[in-house]
Amino acid sequence: GYEEFLAGGTAISEETLDTVAATVCPDDIAYLLYTSGSTSHPKGVMLAHRGLIENMYEIGSRLDFTPDDTLFLPVSLFWGMGCENGLLAAWTHATHLVLQHHFDVDEAMELMSRYGCTALYGTANIIQAIVDHPDRNRYDLSLLSKGVTGGTPEQIRNVIETFMPKACHAYGMTETYGFMSVGDAVADNVKQRSEAYGRLLPGMDLKVVNSETGEELPVGETGEVRLKGYVMAGYYKAPEQTAAAFDKDGYLITGDLGHFDEDGFFYFRGRIKEMLKTGGLNVSPLEVEEVLRSHEDVVDAFVTGLPDKVREEIVAAVVVPKDNANITEGMLMEYCRSMLASFK
Structure with a gap:
């Protein structure tokens, strides 16, 4: 010992x-x-x-x-x-x-x-x-x-x-x-x-x-x-x-x-190496995750890229809401639009 x-x-x-x-x-x-x-x-x-x-x-x-x-x-x-x-x-x-x-x-x-x-x-x-x-x-x-x-x-x-x-x-x-x-x-x-x-x-x-x-x-x-x-x-x-x-x-x-x-x-x-490229533009997953986590009804979020025929990749997110939270995909999309560039 x-x-x-x-x-x-x-x-x-x-x-x-x-x-x-x-x-x-x-x-x-x-x-x-x-x-x-x-x-x-x-x-x-x-x-x-x-x-x-x-x-x-x-x-x-x-x-x-x-x-x-x-x-x-x-x-x-x-x-x-x-x-x-x-x-x-x-x-x-x-x-x-x-x-x-x-x-x-x-x-x-x-x-x-x-x-x-x-x-x-x-x-x-x-x-x-x-x-x-x-x-x-x-x-x-x-x-x-x-x-x-x-x-x-x-x-x-x-x-x-x-x-x-x-x-x-x-x-x-x-x-x-x-x-x-x-x-x-x-x-x-x-x-x-x-x-x-x-x-x-x-x-x-x-x-x-x-x-x-x-x-x-x-x-x-x-x-x-x-x-x-x-x-x-x-x-x-x-x-x-x-x-x-x-x-x-x-x-x-x-x-x-x-x-x-x-x-x-x-x-x-x-x-x-984690950077996403959508329509030729770079997107940091961490930046989008931080915005999603800043929402009052979100506990955690993970962002990745999904293949897309037009834009090569599109930004996708998995979100963990707080218990009894009343949020929808559309509400989170609108929230992100207010804080991020449109291509993100």
């Missing part, structure tokens, strides 16, 4: 530790994390000590982590959100950690209550399970205030208003040492923290381009996201894939879509 692991360290002298530490350089590879394989076979992402420490310190600062905080970390430690963002954002701010072997909502709330957790790292499904739990008020979560969550703007706003008033949204990927754009728990208001994905972290350079021409796009226009700064050293034993991952100017080609607003906030708008 954990106690046995700690006890094993007593056999190693301080002199030995100092000797080993002296051989490690900031740009040596510390982590080898594998991508999810959502667009191809999983690839080993090589991440260096420097980026892990410096970027995670900045993340912890954005989230307002301090030595007085206790972070509950129920996510797995074999991927970026756990072993990059969660562990190291806490360690670089001397924040205490409470772990869970696997997520169970009842046990999670009992642990947060028992240890007085003030912060939480959770994916959208984890956070939503806590929000929806019928017995949540039986547990003392009064100290819980900050952390990272995912989900729709409505879901995040609900989390902020329900039990995590300083919760933030973030954007990133394994290749960028996890998060590269994070909300500010102190400076950003509820609208900014729920609708945007924060501002760029120090040391990051992001440009939004036309994916076909590479031309940089103006503020407010959605295009492909490309990054410099704290990015991977490359893919493990895959020089060709590493070379293909960067453009001629050394920016990481993410395959993601997004844009900035005039205040520097970043908005993620889906993946290029």
Whole structure:
């Protein structure tokens, strides 16, 4: 167990530790994390000590982590959100950690209550399970205030208003040492923290381009996201894939879509591979889903493309209405027309 692991360290002298530490350089590879394989076979992402420490310190600062905080970390430690963002954002701010072997909502709330957790790292499904739990008020979560969550703007706003008033949204990927754009728990208001994905972290350079021409796009226009700064050293034993991952100017080609607003906030708008093309015009499924979810009678929505002889593809949606909601397909169509371009 954990106690046995700690006890094993007593056999190693301080002199030995100092000797080993002296051989490690900031740009040596510390982590080898594998991508999810959502667009191809999983690839080993090589991440260096420097980026892990410096970027995670900045993340912890954005989230307002301090030595007085206790972070509950129920996510797995074999991927970026756990072993990059969660562990190291806490360690670089001397924040205490409470772990869970696997997520169970009842046990999670009992642990947060028992240890007085003030912060939480959770994916959208984890956070939503806590929000929806019928017995949540039986547990003392009064100290819980900050952390990272995912989900729709409505879901995040609900989390902020329900039990995590300083919760933030973030954007990133394994290749960028996890998060590269994070909300500010102190400076950003509820609208900014729920609708945007924060501002760029120090040391990051992001440009939004036309994916076909590479031309940089103006503020407010959605295009492909490309990054410099704290990015991977490359893919493990895959020089060709590493070379293909960067453009001629050394920016990481993410395959993601997004844009900035005039205040520097970043908005993620889906993946290029998921983009629908109807009548020759591009449509982001995520954009349409967010509009549908913003309807007062809609719980969730999923958008995809269906083959069409005239327009190549047409936009189709599956919608989950709220209980006893009185909505029709025509009402939702009219609602979308009022908020989206006609071809969407």
